[in-house]
Amino acid sequence: MENRALNLLDEALGLGYQTDPWPLRGKVVLIEDCVETSGCFVLHQLLKRTLSSQSPNNTVIFLAFSHPLSHYDRILRKLGCNLVAQRENGRFFFFDMLKLLCPDEKEERNEKGGFISLYWKIQNTIRALPENNKNHATIMIDDMSLMEVAAHGSSDHVLDFMHYCHTLTSELGCSLITLNHEDIYTSMERPAFMLQIKYLVDVLIKAEPLATGLAADVHGQLTVLNWGFCNVKGSSNNKMSNFHFKVKENSVEYFCPGTRT
Amino acid sequence: MAATKTRICSFSRNISAVSAPQLPGIKCGPNGTFFVSSGIPDLDKILGGGFALGSLVMIMEDAEAPHHMLLLRNFMSQGLVQNQPLLYASPAKDPRGFLGTLPCPSSSKDEKSRNHDTEQEKGLRIAWQYKKYFSENIDDHKVNIIAVQWWEWMEISLASLHSYIADSKQEFCNDFDLRKPLERHYYSGQRVDCVSIKDSPNPATLHDRCATFLAQFPRNDGSFSCLGRIAIQSLCAPQCELSNMDWDILSFIRSLKSMLRSANAVAIITFPPSLLSPSFCKRWQHMADVLLSVKAIPDEDKELGKLLTGYQDMVGFLNVHKIARINTQVPMILEATTFSIKLQKRRFIVLECLNQAPIDGSSGTSYGTSGGCSGSSKSGALDF
Numbered sequence: 001m002e003n004r005a006l007n008l009l010d011e012a013l014g015l016g017y018q019t020d021p022w023p024l025r026g027k028v029v030l031i032e033d034c035v036e037t038s039g040c041f042v043l044h045q046l047l048k049r050t051l052s053s054q055s056p057n058n059t060v061i062f063l064a065f066s067h068p069l070s071h072y073d074r075i076l077r078k079l080g081c082n083l084v085a086q087r088e089n090g091r092f093f094f095f096d097m098l099k100l101l102c103p104d105e106k107e108e109r110n111e112k113g114g115f116i117s118l119y120w121k122i123q124n125t126i127r128a129l130p131e132n133n134k135n136h137a138t139i140m141i142d143d144m145s146l147m148e149v150a151a152h153g154s155s156d157h158v159l160d161f162m163h164y165c166h167t168l169t170s171e172l173g174c175s176l177i178t179l180n181h182e183d184i185y186t187s188m189e190r191p192a193f194m195l196q197i198k199y200l201v202d203v204l205i206k207a208e209p210l211a212t213g214l215a216a217d218v219h220g221q222l223t224v225l226n227w228g229f230c231n232v233k234g235s236s237n238n239k240m241s242n243f244h245f246k247v248k249e250n251s252v253e254y255f256c257p258g259t260r261t
Numbered sequence: 262m263a264a265t266k267t268r269i270c271s272f273s274r275n276i277s278a279v280s281a282p283q284l285p286g287i288k289c290g291p292n293g294t295f296f297v298s299s300g301i302p303d304l305d306k307i308l309g310g311g312f313a314l315g316s317l318v319m320i321m322e323d324a325e326a327p328h329h330m331l332l333l334r335n336f337m338s339q340g341l342v343q344n345q346p347l348l349y350a351s352p353a354k355d356p357r358g359f360l361g362t363l364p365c366p367s368s369s370k371d372e373k374s375r376n377h378d379t380e381q382e383k384g385l386r387i388a389w390q391y392k393k394y395f396s397e398n399i400d401d402h403k404v405n406i407i408a409v410q411w412w413e414w415m416e417i418s419l420a421s422l423h424s425y426i427a428d429s430k431q432e433f434c435n436d437f438d439l440r441k442p443l444e445r446h447y448y449s450g451q452r453v454d455c456v457s458i459k460d461s462p463n464p465a466t467l468h469d470r471c472a473t474f475l476a477q478f479p480r481n482d483g484s485f486s487c488l489g490r491i492a493i494q495s496l497c498a499p500q501c502e503l504s505n506m507d508w509d510i511l512s513f514i515r516s517l518k519s520m521l522r523s524a525n526a527v528a529i530i531t532f533p534p535s536l537l538s539p540s541f542c543k544r545w546q547h548m549a550d551v552l553l554s555v556k557a558i559p560d561e562d563k564e565l566g567k568l569l570t571g572y573q574d575m576v577g578f579l580n581v582h583k584i585a586r587i588n589t590q591v592p593m594i595l596e597a598t599t600f601s602i603k604l605q606k607r608r609f610i611v612l613e614c615l616n617q618a619p620i621d622g623s624s625g626t627s628y629g630t631s632g633g634c635s636g637s638s639k640s641g642a643l644d645f
Contacts, residue, residue: 035543035546035547035552035582035583036582037592038586038592040586040590041590044590067522068522068523070588071587071588074292074293074588074589075588075589075590098519098522099516099519101512101516145544145547146515149508149511149512149515149544150512150515152508152509152512153507153508153511181543181544181547183543184540184543184544184547185540187538187539187540187543188540214594214595214598215594216594219592219594247590247591247592248591249589249590249591
C-alpha cells in the first residue's frame with residue numbers, strides 16, 4: 001500500500017509527498033461539478049484517502065445533505081473502506097442532514113436555520129476527540145447547494161456557517177472539503193455567494209464533461225487549482241493541472257489528455 | 262437499516278439484501294437497488310432496468326407540446342395495473358378526470374389475435390409493412406419475400422414465447438395501448454389519491470399529502486409489502502400559485518427526495534423549464550436522480566426529415582440527461598442520449614435511437630453542423 005503508484009489527483013493535491021502532517025491540513029477544498037458530470041466521486045476518493053490506514057489520526061465529520069449513509073457506505077465499501085467500522089472506531093462521524101430544514105423566519109433570526117446548532121455539534125465533536133486526532137479533523141459537506149435550500153435561500157446563513165467552519169481550519173488545523181454545483185451560479189449576474197466561497201478556498205477541483213461529448217472510456221475532465229502548493233523544495237507556487245478520468249466501482253482512473261484513444 | 266449492523270470485514274455478503282423480491286413489478290438491480298417499470302419497455306431498457314426504487318424522476322416539458330403526458334400516463338397506468346397505490350397531483354381543477362385518459366395494457370389475447378393471423382392476411386400485412394421500402398428503394402433493393410416470411414415466422418414464435426412467459430408470471434412491464442382507456446376498476450378504488458395544486462397557496466399541502474402517502478411504504482430490509490408511485494404534473498406551472506415561490510418548491514422537492522429515499526416508492530415530477538430562472542432550473546436538475554426531457558418535432562422540418570430515417574413516424578424526441586446513481590459512483594454512459602418517440606400503429610410508444618439517413622454526396626463528413634442539429638451536448642440538441 002505504501003509505495004503504490006500515485007494517481008494524478010493525489011499528485012495534484014500534493015498528497016504524494018508526505019502523509020504526516022496531512023497535506024490538506026488547514027485547507028479548504030472546493031469540488032465543483034455540473035449536471036452533466038457529477039463530482040461526487042472526488043469526494044469519495046478524498047474520504048477514502050483521509051480514512052486510509054496511512055494516516056491513523058485523521059477523523060472525518062461528514063454532513064450529508066443529499067444521500068443517506070447506506071449510499072456512501074456501499075460506495076466506500078467497494079473502494080475498500082468500511083464506514084460503519086470507522087464510525088465505531090470514532091474516526092467517522094456521519095451527520096444525516098437530509099431532513100434538516102430551517103424553522104420559521106422569526107426563529108430563523110435567532111437560530112439561523114439550525115446551522116448554529118449544527119456548528120456547535122461539529123465543534124463539540126472535534127473537542128471530544130482524543131488529543132492526537134484533534135488537529136486532524138476533516139469536515140466534508142455534500143453538498144452546499146442543498147444547504148442553501150435548507151436555509152431557504154438565505155445564502156448569508158450558509159456563508160456564515162462556512163466562515164465559522166473556516167475558523168476551525170485556521171485555529172485547529174481542520175480541513176474543509178465541500179461539493180458544489182458550478183452551473184447553478186454561471187447564469188447569475190453577480191454570484192456573490194460563490195465568489196465569497198471561492199475566496200476561502202485553497203484548492204479548487206472542477207469536474208466537467210468533455211467538450212466533445214459523451215464517451216464510454218473517458219467520463220470527463222478534472223481541473224485542479226492548487227493555490228499555495230508547496231513542492232518538495234519548499235518553495236510555494238500555484239499549480240494547475242488538468243486530466244481526464246474514468247470512474248469505476250472500485251477506483252477512478254486518471255490519465256493525461258490524449259493518452260487514451 | 263443494513264448499515265447499522267457491525268461488519269468487521271469489508272467484503273462480507275449481505276444476505277438479506279440478496280433475497281429476491283416477492284412482489285410483481287419489482288426487479289433486482291445492481292448495488293442493492295430495485296427497479297420498477299416506467300410503463301414503456303424501451304425506456305426501461307434505456308435506463309438499465311427501469312426507475313430505481315426511492316428515486317426522483319424529473320421530466321422537462323416542452324412548453325408547446327404535451328409529450329410529457331405520454332410518459333406520465335404510462336408510468337401511472339403501469340402502477341395501477343400492478344395494484345400499486347398512486348398519488349397524482351396536477352394543476353388542473355379536477356385531477357381525477359385525467360385518470361380517464363390513462364392507457365390500458367394490451368391484453369395477451371389481443372396480442373395473439375394480432376399475431377396468429379391467417380397466412381393470407383399475413384402476406385398482406387407483410388406487403389403493407391414493406392410497401393414503403395418498395396416505393397422508396399425499389400431500384401436499389403429487391404426484398405426477398407421468402408426471407409421476410411421466415412423473419413415473420415421467427416417473430417411470431419418469439420412473440421408466443423414471450424406471451425407464454427408473461428402468462429406464467431405477472432409482467433414487469435406491460436405494453437400499453439394508447440387508444441384503449443384503462444378499465445375503471447383499476448382506479449376507482451381507494452388506491453388513487455388525487456391532489457389539485459391549482460389553488461394551494463404553498464407547497465405545504467402537497468408536501469403533507471406526499472408525506473402521508475409515503476408513510477404507507479416504509480423501507481425495511483429487503484421485504485416488500487407494497488410500493489407506491491407519485492406523479493406530479495407541471496409543478497410550477499403558471500396556473501398554480503406556486504410559480505413564484507422558488508425556494509419553497511425547492512425545499513419541497515428536497516424533502517420529497519429525502520422521504521423517497523427511505524420509502525418503497527418512485528416519484529415523477531414534470532416541470533416546464535422555460536418558466537424557471539436559469540439558475541433555479543439548474544438547481545432542479547441537480548435534484549433529479551433521473552432527468553429526462555421531451556421535445557416535440559417541429560412541423561414539417563424538411564431538413565430534419567431528410568436527415569433522419571423514419572422521420573414521418575416520429576412524434577417527438579426524448580433526451581436522457583441523467584441516470585440514477587444510487588449506491589454507486591459510476592455513471593452510466595449511453596451510446597446515444599437522444600431517442601425518437603414513435604407511436605407504433607398509433608397505439609404503442611416506441612423509443613428508438615436516431616438513425617441517420619445516408620446523405621448524398623457526403624461520406625462521413627460532419628453531419629452535426631448541418632440541418633440545425635448542433636453537436637454540442639450542452640445545448641440539449643440532438644446527438645447521434
